[in-house]
Amino acid sequence: MTNNHAPDDTDTTTLTIDEGSVPAPSKRRLESRRRILAAARQLFVERGYHGTRPQDISKAAGVGHGTFYLHFADKLECFLAFAEEASKELEMFGEQHHTHEAQTLKEGVHEILSVIFNYSEENPGVLAAAMTDINVLATEEMDMPMPDQRWAEQWGDNVKEWQAKGEVAADIDPLFAGHVLLGMIRQVGSYGARAETTKEEVLEKLTQAMIRMLTD
Amino acid sequence: MTNNHAPDDTDTTTLTIDEGSVPAPSKRRLESRRRILAAARQLFVERGYHGTRPQDISKAAGVGHGTFYLHFADKLECFLAFAEEASKELEMFGEQHHTHEAQTLKEGVHEILSVIFNYSEENPGVLAAAMTDINVLATEEMDMPMPDQRWAEQWGDNVKEWQAKGEVAADIDPLFAGHVLLGMIRQVGSYGARAETTKEEVLEKLTQAMIRMLTD
Amino acid sequence: MTNNHAPDDTDTTTLTIDEGSVPAPSKRRLESRRRILAAARQLFVERGYHGTRPQDISKAAGVGHGTFYLHFADKLECFLAFAEEASKELEMFGEQHHTHEAQTLKEGVHEILSVIFNYSEENPGVLAAAMTDINVLATEEMDMPMPDQRWAEQWGDNVKEWQAKGEVAADIDPLFAGHVLLGMIRQVGSYGARAETTKEEVLEKLTQAMIRMLTD
Amino acid sequence: MTNNHAPDDTDTTTLTIDEGSVPAPSKRRLESRRRILAAARQLFVERGYHGTRPQDISKAAGVGHGTFYLHFADKLECFLAFAEEASKELEMFGEQHHTHEAQTLKEGVHEILSVIFNYSEENPGVLAAAMTDINVLATEEMDMPMPDQRWAEQWGDNVKEWQAKGEVAADIDPLFAGHVLLGMIRQVGSYGARAETTKEEVLEKLTQAMIRMLTD
DNA sequence: TATGAATGAGCATTCATTCAT
DNA sequence: CATGAATGAATGCTCATTCAT
Incomplete structure (x- = not known):
């Protein structure tokens, strides 16, 4: 390794x-x-x-x-490099499509989700593949941080910021919320693939769901 | 097969x-x-x-x-039998711990989550293993319904019932919500494993998050 | 064994x-x-x-x-019993269809071939399967007489009788001829399966070929 | 394949x-x-x-x-390559030992048989193994031409040429004769292995048998 | 730095045969 | 005499990795 x-x-x-x-x-x-x-x-x-x-x-x-x-x-290192690359790419993609700094919670969530959805549209399957639960991959070791852990933490950081601005309920544990949000996003891919719907529709629904979850 | x-x-x-x-x-x-x-x-x-x-x-x-x-x-058939068994077991587990029929949304969500959490405590790792994304397993075939699809649909059915009772916002797509809820549950396992917290705490937090997401 | x-x-x-x-x-x-x-x-x-x-x-x-x-x-013993049975069956089949004792060479060859062809028509593939070269079957031992050896010997006996009657050239080695005749029969099955022809036609051609081979 | x-x-x-x-x-x-x-x-x-x-x-x-x-x-492809190789080798062997072009039927048959017998002497068992009925090997597929089919056809071609020269009876079906000749050769191996005789003797006997079969 | 032939432990699976019932 | 579940050595084949060129 x-x-x-x-x-x-x-x-x-x-x-x-x-x-x-x-x-x-x-x-x-x-x-x-x-x-x-x-x-x-x-x-x-x-x-x-x-x-x-x-x-x-x-x-x-x-x-x-x-x-x-x-x-x-070895193969695993290659996979991790791929996941890392996808992560970086998504980040850059976000920076490029980032519009205005000061935003409401709704705008913020919507923008981040937009970035993810647009990236996924341009790079179908990449995020799903990169998020492959690593315990499915390696039986041993696994001290290294998995991509999905990092993403959950990033969502947590966002929640913390919004919380600081008073846009997110104060009683919410940011890291917990980060995981929950990530989980929502992951599973929604499965919904989108099966239900007959549009990207925009899913985006709207998910934004709404997240907002509701985060606000009192 | x-x-x-x-x-x-x-x-x-x-x-x-x-x-x-x-x-x-x-x-x-x-x-x-x-x-x-x-x-x-x-x-x-x-x-x-x-x-x-x-x-x-x-x-x-x-x-x-x-x-x-x-x-x-073959091995895959054995795995599917295992997943099926776990699913059935969880269902039976739920039926045994089912207490009162008419319940508020909060009580309902809490009870279902309790069942899942308690089952997971008695059978650590089983649900996570059974939910293993099967497309990671078989590249071909796979016409059979995957466990996680079924679970998402079950959550969707629950949401629909609550909606009928007027306890869930009318503008929510039940199937979509079913997927989102399942996603929350899946990822929370990952949170619980890493954060230093108790089962009860996670259960409370998740119940709250779900309720918020489902109500206006 | x-x-x-x-x-x-x-x-x-x-x-x-x-x-x-x-x-x-x-x-x-x-x-x-x-x-x-x-x-x-x-x-x-x-x-x-x-x-x-x-x-x-x-x-x-x-x-x-x-x-x-x-x-x-074991399996081999079962196969040999099957081959034995087929052999016996063919013999009985011949006896039942046997018409007149004293016959010319042509009549004799034709009759025997008729028996074989008719039996094969009623029991497709049986003779071919029973003649499966046993060295394809067992790597070791094989002291027991193989079906095709016996059949070659039977043809040899026939040749000897015809020779005694002066209908077959005297300079022919009966056992050798027996093998050759058996070989002709075996391979002809392969011809019949591929060429578009009738059983009768093949029977006539083969009779003619055998007669020519046996007479000066 | x-x-x-x-x-x-x-x-x-x-x-x-x-x-x-x-x-x-x-x-x-x-x-x-x-x-x-x-x-x-x-x-x-x-x-x-x-x-x-x-x-x-x-x-x-x-x-x-x-x-x-x-x-x-897979194993079958390897076997077929072996059979192909043996076939090619025999052909080359024949070309090397080919002496004079214009030859009588007897000379022609004798020469071809000589080639086969000599090759078999130098490479004992190879032809028998290569001729292994492939339908014993593969129950399915098998669109490719089997070695023994090809050999039967080659003998058929030879018969056709001799027929053109008037050395073989006109009423003989060349392809049929090709199969019969191949059958004779195959089975003779079995005779040679058991009877106490010399290669030369078998060669002479087989040449004579073939000539007789082909001429009126 | 790049190559691709070679490797062999490892894998999923089969099947002739045995034996407890 | 019959059964069929159980067996485990054996089989055909794969694949992550190495190394001579």
Whole structure:
């Protein structure tokens, strides 16, 4: 599980000429990783974690099977990188579509949900795949924070802010509410997939439900 | 996927007065199945679907490998039987703890949640395991209704009844609400496992959240 | 392979009241064996030796799985009994359709082939299944005479008789000719199955070919 | 059943001048396949199809279990490759030992039989194993032409040519004769194995029998 | 840095046979 | 004499990972 590989290639900002220790990842290397992650995303979404083999990912990425392990210690690490990427992407997506700072609770909830729904529309299945309960994945260890834990915490932080502004009932436990809200969002995907309805309708219903839950 | 293992269903040309045609499964057979299902439950809960091998189940059940396949066509069928059993059990559990018919929304929600929480306390992890998103399990087939779909629908039915009594806001879509409520419950398990809190506290918080969500 | 079972039930003629040693097989026992063999024949023909499980045979025969082993030491013994039965049946079939004793070579060959062809028409696939090369079946042992060896020898005996009458060239080795004739018959089944032709046509062609081969 | 193992056939977006597009299999890969096929041949001959496990083949070939499936989709595909190889080999063997073009029927038959007998002497059991009735092997599918069908057709073609030269009776159906000749050859192996005789003797006898059968 | 052939422990499943009833 | 549940060694095959090139 520990990454005993080549230097971590997240810091892409180093422009210094190789000072000795951490050589800047070559263009080729980054390109490989990008292709692998893109392929992994598609396959994890389409077939799920257990239905996707590293071989499939490598093949879809157009690289050799060994190259996969040049970038990820194992399959799980690759999945987590995918989930991380999706999370970051959603965050960026939110920042880009963020409109006005000071907003009412209703506006705030609606905007966040809009971001999630729009992202899901553009990237169908990605969030569901990334939220795959990790205890389904790994039998052991699992000390690392799971994506859905982080998301629940983020929702909790939002609730806390709204609470500070007096828009959310004071007797609500923010972290608890964060989990509940996340749960609502997760399961709603299942509803949307089966009921004949539109994204907008679901969005409105969910916004209303959340508001009601959060206010007295 | 269909269980063609059950007592022989071919031409039973018995001339006896049809006492049921399908000879009652022998005690031994039933006992085997019971043991296997009990072992399966424990292992699916402890290690998850993919972490559990038919071999492990057989061993834990104290039967031979082949006996497993005498009762279940394959691993997935065994898992579904486990999920079904859990569902039935929860239902029976509810019926046994059901107290008074006519109840307010708050009493109703609280009671149902109590049942779920108490069942989960007696059978830790069982509901979570049984709700394992089956599309994580089988990429194909899956025409059969998934446990969580059924549960969402049941919650939806409850909401509809409360709505009829005027206790739930009229503008709420019952099926949608059913999904949302199920989502809340599922995720709350994750909260309860991590936050330092008591079952009672979580129960109270969740009841309150649900009530707020359902009323105007 | 050795039959360490109940007394061999071929001698059905004993009418004596149990004199102590070889109790007459009960009606029930014989009926069981008959049913099993009938089922075995059908399945060996339809699915081949390796495609047929003792369980399948028992089920088709409407008896318990254990009953199979009451009559046959193992699957191979059952197959050999089936082959033996087919052989006997063909012989009886021949005797019943046997018309006139003194016959020319052409008449003789034609008659024997007629018997075989007619039997095959009434019992499609049985001879082919019974002739299954036994080295395909058992990896070891195989000291017992295989059905096709016996048939080759029978053809050889026929050739010898015709030779004695001066109808077959004197320089022909009867046993060799027996094998060759058997080979012709076996492969012709494959021809008949694929070429669009009638049984009669094939019969005529084969008779002609055999006659030519045997005469100078 | 199709071999999707061969070097990657997906989008090879190489811009190089198409030198074959499918990268030539590496030496190592070819060597592995060769070793596996060699081991498979020996084991199929010695123990038959059902007596040979992929595991045995891999072990005998000195490669890992998985390597077997890198080259063959399953056991049956491996067997068919073996049969195909034997067929090709026999053909090449024939071409190498082919002496003079214009030949009488007797010379022609004798030469072909010589080739087969000599090949069988150098490769004992190979032809018999390769001719294993495939319907004994696969109950389903089997659209591909079986080795023995092809051989019967080849013999048929030979008969047709001889017929054109007027050396074979005009009233003979070439394809029918092809099957009959193949049948003779197949069964003769069984005779040769049991009767105490020499290869040369059998060859002479069989040549004579075939000639007689084909001429008026 | 990249490759892809090779690996072998591991998996789900089968089936000829046994034995308690 | 009959039953059918039980057995477990064996089978065909997979797949995450390694390593020589």
